Amino acid sequence: MNQLQLVASIAERDAVRYTPAGIPIVSARLLHRSEQTEASIARLVEFEIAALAAGEISGRFSQAELGKNFRFTGFLARRNRNSKSLVFHITDFETCSQDH
Known part of the structure; x- marks a missing residue:
């Protein structure tokens, strides 16, 4: 399964662009900050x-x-077919009151 849920803020965002098929796409950079427990x-x-x-x-x-x-x-998916870098494809989002 490839599903990611992340609390983050939108650090920067590009204008809407369109694929050759006419599908609107918005690229962005998300910023995540939290405190996690690892090895106690x-x-x-x-x-x-x-x-x-x-x-x-x-x-x-x-x-x-x-x-x-x-x-x-x-x-998560590759940026493109030949890339090793990943991009988070957002399928849904909601307001979050969490401060992390």
Whole structure:
């Protein structure tokens, strides 16, 4: 199974673009900060991840407030067929009151 759920804020976001088939896509960078427990030790975790929203959700995503925390759901895939880097494909998101 390839499903990822992540609480993050939108650090930066590009304008809506369209594929040759006319599908709207919005690319962005998400910023995650949280405290996780590993080997019984608290660890601060911070990272940015490349993300994109395609299709119907792209309109809502393009209007979402920058810097505000959301709970994103989606999956990971290669940036393109020949790439080793990953992109988080957002399939849904909701406002999150969590401060992490």
